[in-house]
Amino acid sequence: MLYGSHVALITPFQQNGAVDWHALEKLVAWHIEQGTDGLVPCGTTGESATLTAEEHNAVIEFCVKHAHGKVKIIAGTGSNSTIEAIEYSQFAEKVGADAALVITPYYNKPTQSGLYAHFKAIHDATNIPIILYDVPSRCSVRLEDETVVRLAALPRIIGIKDATGDLERPLRLTRALGADFLQLSGEDSTALAYNIQGGHGCISVSANIAPKLCADLQNAWTAGNIREAQRLNALLLPLHKAMFIETSPAPAKYAASLLGLCAADLRLPLVGISDASKAVVKQALHDVGLL
Secondary structure (H helix, E strand, O other): OOOEEEEEOOOOEOOOOOEOHHHHHHHHHHHHHHOOOEEEOOOOOOOHHHOOHHHHHHHHHHHHHHHOOOOEEEEEOOOOOHHHHHHHHHHHHHHOOOEEEEEOOOOOOOOHHHHHHHHHHHHHOOOOOEEEEEOHHHHOOOOOHHHHHHHHOOOOEEEEEEOOOOOOHHHHHHHHHOOOOEEEEOOHHHHHHHHHOOOOEEEEOHHHOOHHHHHHHHHHHHOOOHHHHHHHHHHHHHHHHHOOOOOOOHHHHHHHHHOOOOOOOOOOOOOOOOHHHHHHHHHHHHHHOOO
16 A cells, blocks of 8 residues: 655765765665655656666665665656656566656657557556656646546556646546545645545655654544644645745755755756745744754
């Protein structure tokens, strides 16, 4: 089961631009200790667009190895090239990831027929469970409900990460596909509302910084402790907003540096956040009780 709080894991870098494997090992261990249900390496927050193919695969394999089976690994394996997405997905399957998170192709702007053909080709070339990833703000294309329903008929397409902000959508998809089709929010500030509408959890940016609080929120909801879930939801709001004050994952990496988790370094064309934004992130960490 892939319910609960999953972290859209940052990829720590050294000042020279290399992947910081020591920091990544610490992050994996920290998330296990903090109660995160799953790690999602090599997604948007992991700066997958600027990882080389070798780094991409190495990060996924590293997370699988160092998780020791204690948390689920949902490997980001998407690309705007279907061939490359197939290769990433096959590698994730080979090294033992629990599922593949496959983003809609960016830049190409395929039609709905093209999107179906893209995901079906990945499905047919692998045996790993696949979670669709719909994030129009990043990809300039939306995976329409009808296409999701069509894809869900394929046996290994098990769910969706929905970053559209459309809170009616989980209701629509539940009516069309039933409650067993996995629906994970890709938007922290509406994660609780998404669960109320039929969702099963969240793939979270904020969980990079407050994994225990994010996990506690999901656990409170699952246990039926609505008041506690509401309290945590309200507590986390300043952090959710701060994580997107500039292009993600720059705010998250700065926050992680303040907590001593890793350096704030990013890969170009992303750069560090402004001094004004740093002040907002620091205040959010104070508001949530992390500083």
